Amino acid sequence: MSLVLDNLTKRFGPVVALDGVSFTVEPGQVFGFLGANGAGKTTTMRIVLDILRPDSGTVTWDGTPATAVPRRTWGYLPEERGLYPRLEVIDQLVFFASLYGVPRREAADRARHWLARFRIPEYEHRRAEELSKGNQQKVQLIAAILHGPEVLIMDEPFVGLDPVNVALLKEAFGEMRDAGTTLVFSTHQMEMVEELCEAIAIIDQGRLVLGGPIREVKRASGRRVVRLGVEGDAAMPWLADLQGVTVVRPGHEFTELDVRGCDPQEILAAALAHGERVTQFVIADPSIEQIFIEHVGRAPSEDHHLAEATR
Amino acid sequence: MSPARTATLSTNLRNMTAVARREFVWRGRTRVYRLTTALLVVVGIGLALAPVIIRWIDRGSTGDRIEVVVGDAKPGIDFPLVLGLLLNAPAPGATPSAEATPAFRVEAASDEAAARARVVAGTSSGLLVLGRSAAGDLTFTLYSKDVVVSRQPQLIRQAASSIAVQDRLVRAGIKPGDQAALFAPPSFTLTQADPSSAASGPSNGEAWVNSYAMAFGLSILLFMAIVLYGQWVAFSVVEEKSSRVMEVVLAAATPFQLLTGKVVGVGALALVQYAIVIVPAAVTLLLQDRIAAFVLGGTGTAGLPTGLSLPMLAVFGLMFVLGFALYAVLYAGAASLVSRQEDVNQIVAPLTLIATGGYMVASYAGTGLIPVDSALVVVLSYIPFFSPYLMLTRYGQGAASPLEVAVAILLLVISLPAALWIAARLYRSGVLMYGQRPTPRTLLRALRGA
Numbered sequence: 001m002s003l004v005l006d007n008l009t010k011r012f013g014p015v016v017a018l019d020g021v022s023f024t025v026e027p028g029q030v031f032g033f034l035g036a037n038g039a040g041k042t043t044t045m046r047i048v049l050d051i052l053r054p055d056s057g058t059v060t061w062d063g064t065p066a067t068a069v070p071r072r073t074w075g076y077l078p079e080e081r082g083l084y085p086r087l088e089v090i091d092q093l094v095f096f097a098s099l100y101g102v103p104r105r106e107a108a109d110r111a112r113h114w115l116a117r118f119r120i121p122e123y124e125h126r127r128a129e130e131l132s133k134g135n136q137q138k139v140q141l142i143a144a145i146l147h148g149p150e151v152l153i154m155d156e157p158f159v160g161l162d163p164v165n166v167a168l169l170k171e172a173f174g175e176m177r178d179a180g181t182t183l184v185f186s187t188h189q190m191e192m193v194e195e196l197c198e199a200i201a202i203i204d205q206g207r208l209v210l211g212g213p214i215r216e217v218k219r220a221s222g223r224r225v226v227r228l229g230v231e232g233d234a235a236m237p238w239l240a241d242l243q244g245v246t247v248v249r250p251g252h253e254f255t256e257l258d259v260r261g262c263d264p265q266e267i268l269a270a271a272l273a274h275g276e277r278v279t280q281f282v283i284a285d286p287s288i289e290q291i292f293i294e295h296v297g298r299a300p301s302e303d304h305h306l307a308e309a310t311r
Numbered sequence: 312m313s314p315a316r317t318a319t320l321s322t323n324l325r326n327m328t329a330v331a332r333r334e335f336v337w338r339g340r341t342r343v344y345r346l347t348t349a350l351l352v353v354v355g356i357g358l359a360l361a362p363v364i365i366r367w368i369d370r371g372s373t374g375d376r377i378e379v380v381v382g383d384a385k386p387g388i389d390f391p392l393v394l395g396l397l398l399n400a401p402a403p404g405a406t407p408s409a410e411a412t413p414a415f416r417v418e419a420a421s422d423e424a425a426a427r428a429r430v431v432a433g434t435s436s437g438l439l440v441l442g443r444s445a446a447g448d449l450t451f452t453l454y455s456k457d458v459v460v461s462r463q464p465q466l467i468r469q470a471a472s473s474i475a476v477q478d479r480l481v482r483a484g485i486k487p488g489d490q491a492a493l494f495a496p497p498s499f500t501l502t503q504a505d506p507s508s509a510a511s512g513p514s515n516g517e518a519w520v521n522s523y524a525m526a527f528g529l530s531i532l533l534f535m536a537i538v539l540y541g542q543w544v545a546f547s548v549v550e551e552k553s554s555r556v557m558e559v560v561l562a563a564a565t566p567f568q569l570l571t572g573k574v575v576g577v578g579a580l581a582l583v584q585y586a587i588v589i590v591p592a593a594v595t596l597l598l599q600d601r602i603a604a605f606v607l608g609g610t611g612t613a614g615l616p617t618g619l620s621l622p623m624l625a626v627f628g629l630m631f632v633l634g635f636a637l638y639a640v641l642y643a644g645a646a647s648l649v650s651r652q653e654d655v656n657q658i659v660a661p662l663t664l665i666a667t668g669g670y671m672v673a674s675y676a677g678t679g680l681i682p683v684d685s686a687l688v689v690v691l692s693y694i695p696f697f698s699p700y701l702m703l704t705r706y707g708q709g710a711a712s713p714l715e716v717a718v719a720i721l722l723l724v725i726s727l728p729a730a731l732w733i734a735a736r737l738y739r740s741g742v743l744m745y746g747q748r749p750t751p752r753t754l755l756r757a758l759r760g761a
Contacts, residue, residue: 071563082556084550
């Protein structure tokens with residue numbers, strides 16, 4: 001029952017959007033799909049949903065080709081949000097659900113439940129164009145989940161939401177995950193990934209850079225982060241003598257060190273040997289953001305529109 | 312037929328119904344739809360009442376005034392009276408109506424210059440001046456604003472010829488009393504050379520006019536449906552594209568389902584609108600006699616459209632549904648290539664041109680400008696884009712046998728899946744194409760399914 005992408009390739013004219021992308025999403029997982037803008041995230045999602053056809057490669061769900069999987073298996077929140085501007089919220093929701101085979105009455109009941117759940121029950125009979133962007137996005141999300149999909153694929157679900165709504169959305173994610181829904185989403189916000197995802201895939205310029213359970217990804221990076229706090233002068237010039245240790249962020253409370261190819265315990269030993277009085281010593285995995293920057297060469301929020309513009 | 316993901320028949324039906332339903336319900340609720348429907352109802356009733364309205368407007372009129380200057384010609388008869396009788400004589404085959412207003416009023420005038428001035432001013436519609444040639448024959452000069460092929464000069468010329476012949480007979484010594492027999496119309500029958508082809512044709516002039524008018528009217532309805540509702544389909548596609556709702560819908564439904572649903576939804580709405588418009592118009596038409604009697608007094612004799620037979624209606628119904636579907640499917644496919652409302656007209660222009668072309672050939676064939684049995688009309692009447700118009704016209708005029716109609720309908724039915732296939736292909740690659748100019752190359756790539 002896993003979602004397997006195998007060797008997906010897609011070209012748009014001269015632009016190679018995807019170049020042999022393969023990864024697996026385990027059922028019931030919350031899966032983060034990361035990449036800079038134009039890396040190929042949207043194209044990958046569209047191929048999984050059979051909105052686009054790959055030039056080569058396959059997508060399977062539970063061993064069945066995605067093209068043969070019943071449509072109601074999938075829920076999709078596209079990057080470009082789209083509602084019928086002049087249709088009432090409830091009518092849109094019922095329409096989308098009926099495309100997935102949900103009876104109209106039941107769809108309306110479920111829609112009302114979710115509208116209340118997202119604290120916008122009063123918008124039931126408003127036209128979509130009258131809603132604020134954040135509220136439109138909530139309606140859009142409801143449209144994606146109303147039919148109870150097994151796999152929910154979301155392109156940047158958190159963009160444009162205020163903190164209250166982000167919290168509501170996370171709560172809903174948790175509920176859906178507990179109910180067994182597989183959640184795949186892309187985001188630029190790495191703290192969301194740290195908080196929510198069990199596994200990730202990072203793609204860059206159409207190629208898979210890194211993928212797997214977060215813990216493994218972090219371990220596999222061969223890096224640790226050490227936060228070291230000492231009494232008095234925090235400069236600690238002796239750190240420069242240690243092999244494989246880089247000062248990432250010096251500070252008064254603690255200094256953050258990037259450690260690779262050396263046992264963090266040696267740092268503690270060296271500190272004591274230099275007569276420092278250690279107030280804080282923390283060994284941690286590197287953040288996803290650090291891993292992302294290391295592999296992609298720039299922060300996830302830095303845009304590069306090359307592939308997007310030629311699409 | 313679409314390069315679709317595996318979709319069962321029931322899913323196809325369900326999604327087409329859902330799309331059609333949304334299209335039908337939502338569009339039917341819009342103000343534009345209600346306003347156009349109301350407007351068309353008024354226009355329909357107005358057209359049905361046109362004969363009554365024209366008679367009502369004409370009720371006080373005494374006909375066109377033709378002035379006559381006899382001068383020294385001395386025709387030997389009461390020229391204005393005879394000319395008036397000849398001009399107002401009923402057309403052959405038509406039943407003379409006692410109440411009908413005479414079309415012409417012939418008056419004698421003496422001052423030729425003043426009469427010409429009245430023609431120029433428009434208070435008289437013609438001035439006929441008589442004279443004698445050197446050989447003694449009557450000569451006629453008509454002063455008119457009409458051109459030589461207009462109906463009025465033609466009628467006057469016919470009447471003048473009769474009078475000139477009569478004048479020659481008088482001069483040859485034949486008594487006017489004996490002339491009646493000479494002028495009695497001979498027996499004249501038109502029979503089809505090939506007896507089998509005459510079977511469905513209209514039998515006389517009046518029936519021909521009626522069947523022609525009916526086929527003509529029906530092809531106008533068809534043309535309007537294709538252009539008007541076809542563009543609704545096109546706009547509906549672009550609306551989904553510009554609001555980006557397309558991607559959400561496409562995740563749930565195939566392009567094929569979306570496409571067919573749209574065409575069915577808009578088509579159903581079109582049929583409903585037509586029904587709403589045609590029923591009151593038909594009732595008005597049926598009650599025309601009573602309305603005429605009520606408005607004009609006396610008993611009206613406005614006839615019913617005799618060209619409207621049941622087979623004709625059935626052919627029209629089939630041609631209407633199939634023709635609309637063919638064009639609407641292609642309109643949708645074409646519209647999926649653009650992303651803004653402004654570009655819709657441009658992209659569907661070739662289709663509209665084809666639709667207009669078919670309509671124009673049909674109306675030329677209907678009026679006889681192009682012979683209805685010419686090779687062009689016959690060949691085009693089988694080609695799916697044109698057959699709805701032309702086969703209808705040919706059938707209405709009895710120039711096409713039921714077998715020919717069946718073949719045209721069959722070809723139309725076969726062309727539909729092909730159009731659907733092409734449109735679904737265009738749709739699949741077009742719907743996610745934003746801001747690109749559709750070039751022949753991108754079109755080709757879309758059709759290849761890249």
